[in-house]
Amino acid sequence: MSETEYFNVADIFGENVFNDAVMQERLPKKTYKKLREVIEEGKELDPETADVVAHEMKEWAIEKGATHYTHWFQPLTGVTAEKHDSFITAPMPNGKVLMSFSGKELIKGEPDASSFPSGGLRATFEARGYTAWDCTSPAFVRQDAAGATLCIPTAFCSYTGEALDQKTPLLRSMEAINTQSLRLLKLFGNTTSKKVTPSVGPEQEYFIVDREKYLKRKDLIFTGRTLFGAMPPKGQEMDDHYFGIIRERIAAYMRDVNKELWKLGVSAKTQHNEVAPAQHELAPIYSEANVAVDHNQLVMETLKKVAGRHGLQCLLHEKPFAGVNGSGKHNNWSITTDDGINLLEPGKTPHENVQFLLVLTCILKAVDKHADLLRESAADVGNDHRLGANEAPPAIVSVYLGEQLQDVLSQLICTGEATHSLAGSKLETGVKTLPDFMKDATDRNRTSPFAFTGNKFEFRMVGSQDSIAQPNVVLNTIVAEAFSEACDELEKADDFDMAVHDLIKKYATEHQRIVFNGNGYSDEWVEEAERRGLPNIKSMVDAIPALNTEKAVSLFERFGVFTKAELDSRVEIEYETYAKEINIEAKAMIDIAGKQIIPAVIKYTTELATSAAAVKSVCDADISVQTELLAEVSDLLSETKVALAKLEEVTEKGGTMEEGRNQAVYYRDVVKTAMDALRAPVDKLEMLVDKDIWPMPSYGDLIFEV
Numbered sequence: 001m002s003e004t005e006y007f008n009v010a011d012i013f014g015e016n017v018f019n020d021a022v023m024q025e026r027l028p029k030k031t032y033k034k035l036r037e038v039i040e041e042g043k044e045l046d047p048e049t050a051d052v053v054a055h056e057m058k059e060w061a062i063e064k065g066a067t068h069y070t071h072w073f074q075p076l077t078g079v080t081a082e083k084h085d086s087f088i089t090a091p092m093p094n095g096k097v098l099m100s101f102s103g104k105e106l107i108k109g110e111p112d113a114s115s116f117p118s119g120g121l122r123a124t125f126e127a128r129g130y131t132a133w134d135c136t137s138p139a140f141v142r143q144d145a146a147g148a149t150l151c152i153p154t155a156f157c158s159y160t161g162e163a164l165d166q167k168t169p170l171l172r173s174m175e176a177i178n179t180q181s182l183r184l185l186k187l188f189g190n191t192t193s194k195k196v197t198p199s200v201g202p203e204q205e206y207f208i209v210d211r212e213k214y215l216k217r218k219d220l221i222f223t224g225r226t227l228f229g230a231m232p233p234k235g236q237e238m239d240d241h242y243f244g245i246i247r248e249r250i251a252a253y254m255r256d257v258n259k260e261l262w263k264l265g266v267s268a269k270t271q272h273n274e275v276a277p278a279q280h281e282l283a284p285i286y287s288e289a290n291v292a293v294d295h296n297q298l299v300m301e302t303l304k305k306v307a308g309r310h311g312l313q314c315l316l317h318e319k320p321f322a323g324v325n326g327s328g329k330h331n332n333w334s335i336t337t338d339d340g341i342n343l344l345e346p347g348k349t350p351h352e353n354v355q356f357l358l359v360l361t362c363i364l365k366a367v368d369k370h371a372d373l374l375r376e377s378a379a380d381v382g383n384d385h386r387l388g389a390n391e392a393p394p395a396i397v398s399v400y401l402g403e404q405l406q407d408v409l410s411q412l413i414c415t416g417e418a419t420h421s422l423a424g425s426k427l428e429t430g431v432k433t434l435p436d437f438m439k440d441a442t443d444r445n446r447t448s449p450f451a452f453t454g455n456k457f458e459f460r461m462v463g464s465q466d467s468i469a470q471p472n473v474v475l476n477t478i479v480a481e482a483f484s485e486a487c488d489e490l491e492k493a494d495d496f497d498m499a500v501h502d503l504i505k506k507y508a509t510e511h512q513r514i515v516f517n518g519n520g521y522s523d524e525w526v527e528e529a530e531r532r533g534l535p536n537i538k539s540m541v542d543a544i545p546a547l548n549t550e551k552a553v554s555l556f557e558r559f560g561v562f563t564k565a566e567l568d569s570r571v572e573i574e575y576e577t578y579a580k581e582i583n584i585e586a587k588a589m590i591d592i593a594g595k596q597i598i599p600a601v602i603k604y605t606t607e608l609a610t611s612a613a614a615v616k617s618v619c620d621a622d623i624s625v626q627t628e629l630l631a632e633v634s635d636l637l638s639e640t641k642v643a644l645a646k647l648e649e650v651t652e653k654g655g656t657m658e659e660g661r662n663q664a665v666y667y668r669d670v671v672k673t674a675m676d677a678l679r680a681p682v683d684k685l686e687m688l689v690d691k692d693i694w695p696m697p698s699y700g701d702l703i704f705e706v
């Protein structure tokens with residue numbers, strides 16, 4: 001570890017970002033003004049302006065040591081992709097080169113896209129994919145041991161304009177919620193707000209383990225999670241890790257992570273130990289949804305990269321260790337106007353309160369109607385170990401409002417009026433006022449998958465290694481739909497006040513089943529939710545069909561977020577991804593069991609037998625302990641061998657199946673079952689076999705000795 005070097009955060013924050021301050025300083029006034037219009041009003045960028053911007057961006061990047069530029073994009077692989085081009089031009093007659101970067105190169109790229117998942121959207125003969133600059137997310141220079149590169153956040157589309165990435169639908173959904181929110185605000189007499197943007201603050205959980213030990217675990221290397229491993233004598237039952245003192249080695253790592261992130265303009269804010277040993281969390285200050293999505297990718301990338309420098313390994317998988325808490329992401333979401341009004345903030349005036357109640361009940365309606373889509377947006381292969389698998393949060397989508405707000409809604413539903421408040425403050429007549437919400441009065445219910453926390457909703461189902469783009473695409477679009485339907489009603493009403501009042505009551509009544517303020521982890525809730533008819537979708541494979549139901553297609557097409565073809569392609573990609581990932585896990589298990597575990601156990605049984613025979617030959621002592629142990633280990637060994645053979649057989653069959661739903665179902669039902677059957681005897685063996693012989697570090701070594 002290098003010696004501590006102190007720095008002033010304000011000095012380094014954003015130093016590697018081509019942000020507004022840099023643009024203002026370096027761009028000619030006219031160019032700057034035009035670019036701002038493009039960014040703020042979505043106007044088209046003309047070639048001339050693009051050339052000037054590109055030139056200045058290049059000059060700036062070169063000063064930071066950049067030799068290359070890349071269009072940085074987010075294909076449907078879950079991670080980011082980039083292809084690097086250097087700035088050099090062809091050598092001149094004198095043998096020297098110039099550094100150049102044109103407007104065209106800035107705006108549009110054409111990576112060979114044939115190996116990115118497209119779900120059949122793109123035939124190989126037109127394998128071209130295009131990347132287009134998302135100028136609302138600033139370019140940045142990434143500096144590391146590999147050099148410095150100018151990264152340009154881009155959207156990624158096919159030749160015919162279909163989205164092949166996470167970014168494109170996100171930008172479209174932001175457009176949808178902008179339009180519909182402005183419509184709604186206008187009805188309430190707001191004529192000053194010009195733009196409404198969803199704000200997102202994702203809290204990122206992760207595990208840190210020692211890299212040397214990590215390298216001895218092929219399962220972690222190949223799949224990001226342990227495929228074998230017995231529970232250590234101590235788990236997380238003591239609750240002594242959560243918010244505990246951060247050990248120096250980890251603190252030094254976090255400090256470096258923060259420093260890297262701050263340079264990239266990511267406002268890393270909060271860090272703490274999480275519930276499980278070796279588990280931690282990082283949260284930035286919230287930002288506009290598309291920036292937050294980009295920044296979350298940078299956070300994940302930086303967490304992994306910096307860990308290596310500290311001899312550590314960062315595990316972003318949702319469930320690296322069975323029996324130990326998994327990791328997720330809390331997607332905090334709100335909607336804000338350009339002049340600072342948060343639509344999810346309960347107001348101070350009666351008028352604002354009515355607006356707040358309408359927004360709130362619209363969201364209840366949206367979440368209730370599209371619970372399946374929200375659930376799907378949080379599905380990834382790793383998250384299957386959490387959602388619906390006896391871990392937090394449950395696979396049932398419900399909304400937590402807190403006692404006070406719930407009480408107001410109940411009054412509205414019963415009498416059409418809210419006349420008093422639980423907190424005791426006096427309410428004016430009708431729905432006209434809500435008590436002043438003290439933010440902290442909204443009890444922090446940690447078991448709700450979708451909790452109102454004062455001025456934002458916190459969607460807690462998202463997987464830790466997944467992109468947060470999809471959940472936000474869904475949130476933006478379903479709320480846009482609810483707003484749009486409310487506006488349709490209200491725009492034709494004669495008496496606006498009456499109409500709003502009726503609509504709030506109607507939505508609250510019709511969608512109250514989605515509200516649940518109790519313990520979301522209890523069995524009673526599972527039963528209660530079933531009685532209420534709320535979907536409980538227990539696996540990714542079962543969640544996927546939500547993406548292209550008639551309901552989903554009509555929703556997404558109506559707001560121009562996805563076409564049916566795009567949705568179909570995503571369904572296909574998700575099934576493929578599922579089957580592929582389980583296939584990799586199965587193969588890794590086969591490899592580890594066959595090449596590492598069985599040989600080690602055989603070695604151990606040989607040692608046992610030899611030592612028992614030796615003892616016997618010397619003094620004819622009681623060797624029943626050795627023989628019993630030998631028998632037990634041998635039995636488990638043959639159980640392992642049988643289970644391994646079975647897993648080999650079913651995995652091979654899975655590989656020959658046609659890609660699609662059937663294959664994914666097969667991997668879930670047959671291959672995963674065979675994997676579990678192999679793991680069981682191996683974990684028992686781990687408890688019996690001499691630790692020196694066991695071929696890999698244990699759970700205890702990994703999570704308690706970082």
Ligand code: ADP
Pocket residue numbers: 199200201202203283284285286332333334335342453455456
């Ligand atoms: P916790 O939920 O752990 O108590 P906070 O509520 O303080 O933590 O914040 C969690 C995340 O929510 C942070 O990233 C924060 O910036 C973000 N956040 C706070 N307010 C909003 C908001 N209005 N809209 C979106 N995100 C927000």
Ligand code: MG
Pocket residue numbers: 203330458
């Ligand atoms: Mg939180």
